[in-house]
Amino acid sequence: MSKKTGVTEQTLLKDSIFRIGKVFSVEGRVIKVSVDKQKNASHLLYKGELLKNVSVGSNLKIVKGFIAIIAKVESEQIREDQIFNGKYSKAENKIHRILVVKLLGYIENNKFIGGINELPLIDNECYLLDKEEAQSIHNFVPEEDVPLELGTLALETGQTINLGVNALFASHIGIFGNTGSGKSYTLAKLYRTLFTRFESEKKFRKNAKFLLFDFNGEYNDDDAIIEEKHVINLSTKTQEGNEKLEFSEADLLDVELFSIMASATEKTQRPFLARTLNFYKTVSRSDDALRFFKNMLRKRVVDILKMSDKVRALLLLDYLKEILPKSYDDNGIERDLTDDLDFHNKSAEFMLDGVFLRSYPNEIENTLIYRHVDSYEFRDNFISKIIDFLYLQLIYDVISNRAQNEHIAPAINKLKSFQKDIGKVIRVVKDETSDFWNDKFFTIINLNNANLNIKKLVPLLVSYKLYSEHKKKKIKQTNSSLNIIIDEAHNILSYASQRESETWKDYRLETFEEIIKEGRKFGVFLTIASQRPSDISSTIISQLHNYFLHRLINSKDINAIEKTVSYLDKVSFEALPVLATGTCVVAGLAAQIPVIIKVNQIAKKHEPNNKTIDLVSKWSDNINDNEQ
Template sequence: MNELNAVLKIGNVHSVKGRKVDVIVDKSKNASHLLYNGDIIKNVSVGGYIKITKGFEELVGKIEGEFISTDKSLERKEYAHNRDKISRVLNVSLVGYFDKLKFKQGIKELPLIENECYLLTQDEFNRVHHFIKDINGVPDIPIRIGSLASEKGKEISVGVNSLFASHIGIFGNTGSGKSYTLAGLYHKLFKAYQNKSGFKANAKFVIIDFNGEYLNGDENDNIITTFENKNLYKLSTRKQTHKKYPISEEEINDIDFWSIFLTATEKTQKPFIKRALSNDFYFSRFNNESDFRYALSSMLESLITNKVDKGDIIQFIYDVSNSVSAICLEPLIQEYQQSLHWHSSSDKYYYEANNVKTYLENFDFNNGIPVNTINRLAINTASITYLEKIRLRIVFQFYNEIARFNLNTEHISPLMKRLKTIEQLDSVITVSSEMSDNFLDIISLSDVNTSMKKVLPLLICKQIYDKKKQERNDKKYLNIIIDEAHNILSYSSQRESETWKDYRLETFEEIIKEGRKFGVFLTVASQRPSDISSTIISQLHNYFLHRLINNKDIEAVERTVSYLDQVSFEALSILPTGTCILAGLSAQVPIIIEIDKIDEGFEPYNKTIKPTDYWENPDV
């Protein structure tokens, strides 16, 4: 052994239990640092690395713990020094090996008893933390994300393809820096590629922002990237003057979506919805005034001639009026309430106006009394939205089946009462095939009510995923980014039916399991990983783990993140703000890193308020 190796040698293998190895430390190697070849090297400690030589093989292990062992054979010898009786033992977990000057993750061989163990040189340490892999013989493109927390000067870079062509999970309690990490990663990426024509043409990023952290209210903001690179949607179920998100006709006409959105029963209400959405007879008449008047009068004629109860006739007019905000049918409702009567002895309806009774057989529904009032109504069909037309389609189908087929309303009436929820959906989406050309869409849901916060992300993500899947274009890249993902990916929500919950989770689980084949990747950030489906967490490729305190969250990470070692796992609850554990395919070993600062003006809108600034000086 040469002199330099003697400096680095720290002990020998004492026991081997699979990938867990115990190493007895030489008694002369208990100092905190060593001087080697002009460099100060940190001595053996928990969280550090050692090299185990086995012939020509060089195995690398991470120190996960240490303890003291007493040599009982020396206890009976009075002349033995106390320090000779005690041995320092390291618990080491094998993480990889050196192969032709490169560090490779995994276990190639297991060491033997008495194999010598060494500290890593600075060069070897750098090789362990060199995460830029070769892809088809070509080195990946590096992107710096931070620095090693234990070695302030050690920059950490990962490969663009290794990180962004993967599913990413960012977890941490509120205030731990989770959203800052998310914004920082994509700010770095966009800064590097935003001026490249291929990136603009082939990359698309969609951020689902539940708390409004990436859209601060100023529509010209530069959060994450400059304003001209993104399309902003500040959706609201409370305000009418705002931009709506475009959803295609194909997506909005999906029968499964409407069945689940309206909580339709499987055997009666879902088949009814299918009949309503498949029947274009009335739907085609909602586009101009004359056709709309005809549809209204012909339905009233059908209800009256088929002797439907007067209450149902009046309710039909109410339902039509409630379906369309721009049309008022109150005059028609009043006239039918006052003038339409039922003569039980003659088993006929009659219409009474100016003390004149006109019986059913004398009605002229095209030009006569009932139609006169309809012709005087102010009807502006140009203002009817696509979703209002869908609601009208369901209303007309319901009363058509009452008139013609004597429909049992007991089963369908509960569904009709739930049609009002379509108004909320109509306030946040518009039916259009026009999509933004910018590479980033930010969709803020901070001003959207709770029920729509469940529906919108599903509708939006399903649309862009289905479109991408149908394209089958290998050049196109799509990344769906969901901040506060527990709002939509929770499997324990009690606010929705099991059918809706299953549909929602199955959709996102398909994206995360099959999306890679179509160039679709998911980035999820959450402060409650325990609330997210374990199927989704286990399918993530790269993890940025900030401080987690709740035991259930820590257990969820431990159960599903196979890349995490014991040292990193135990550090989860004490990580400082802005520091996280990087583990996954882009990093050869789990490491604790400090995330780089984001350029000024591009930070997310989530700073913690400092109350004393305003308590002491209210004018600040």
């Protein structure tokens, strides 16, 4: 009996200490709690331990019968009794402390369940959470998932935060924060923790693929994130010895892609590009593609030299010269391929050694430019090869009055400006046989030494290619997954760039929006990290499932998060501008309630190479002398 009495006394003691007040207002999810006057201290003493008293940002329990409803304190107010009834001994006793809280969920069978199934009643008692209850609401990992420890609660000492692998990595992730807030560190921590847990698993190495686009060279160190990775360093600064990505011709023969590279207009240039690519495919399917192309060149030479319009004919001859290789005389001096031709203005006809070519077309075969067609070979650079087809198609279209030169030529010139850069980073093969992943599960494409055009083009090409391949595999019910990771994502997901055409922006954003909308059912997931969420398409941000939000100061960035992230509560949102470095708000499907965590450290050698330079140590002779 005494034992039973002891338990009862202990329970009563705990209840009296943990009780903080009563509900006095219920307005949907917004509940107001009147705090007991003796619970206004910052800490409470229980079993020799100091407990943090309830405050803004704290969680509390509202007891409704046998149901424990969990809520979060969003704001605090005071209320003064207006009617004096003689019961106050001190003036401060007229002051009531009021907590405004919002419901988060409830505890059932010792497990926290997010969502509302019960609303509290007036006079329901409210309590601080004990240790077990606090652990319960921060236990985000179901039994069937694998937990990964990412950090500890920033506002509660000792409470670790684990997230489930399925809930986190089978989803789209957004990591946002200003420069120096720790977002790249968090990205590295996420994937370092995952790889450490699974890299020895055979199924993981077989079925999981991870691709990281690194715009600033932060992850290409030997040990960054993980030692075992495949790093592809792309550069447009040098011509020879560059690493290159391999693409098959089929990957690049896309009218949308060429329209983007050529900044093609919708009504004139884009249809021209489509005709050219169809022409290229027709030639490629023939038994002897080079012979086919040469015959087409000869036909166009004949057509041009039979023209009566001198101006148009000379222009088209110039286009032929763009296609044909240079010609040199016996002394090694370059010669003009039309040196042997004259034009008789009166009869409006080309002449060769006094012979009128339209009247005697068989003589055209003796012209230098006709005979020089035999010297033509397809170019090694795929884009240069396509440009030859574009010129030949343009010649045909102008002759047949299907297109005007001034409408089409700018698209070809734009594409020509791309060809050298593309040749530095892409190798085009007939049938792709190399392993993009180099027998690794983690590949990094380092774009630090690439120019702006390539930084925008390569992620688009590679992402679309791998996504398309993965869709085809998924139809066969494979178990593979693909995680595409984009650090500094505003470089390619911005809708506000003024350096590119609307067509380019639309195609680029539509491609990644398709991945983020449809990718999940094909096992393709996107992780984006950016310091400027306001620059990124709101469609993309709103489709993310999990968010790691570091310090954001710019009002546009904060507003972008407020408009698109539905998981945040008021306290977490208002904390964004003042979060410490390495601290972030975690919200989304992987966490049933938003929490502010301090991200755990990773070994220094695995950190990204993005530390802010310490100017004092670099400028002062009396500091770090051993580094001289």
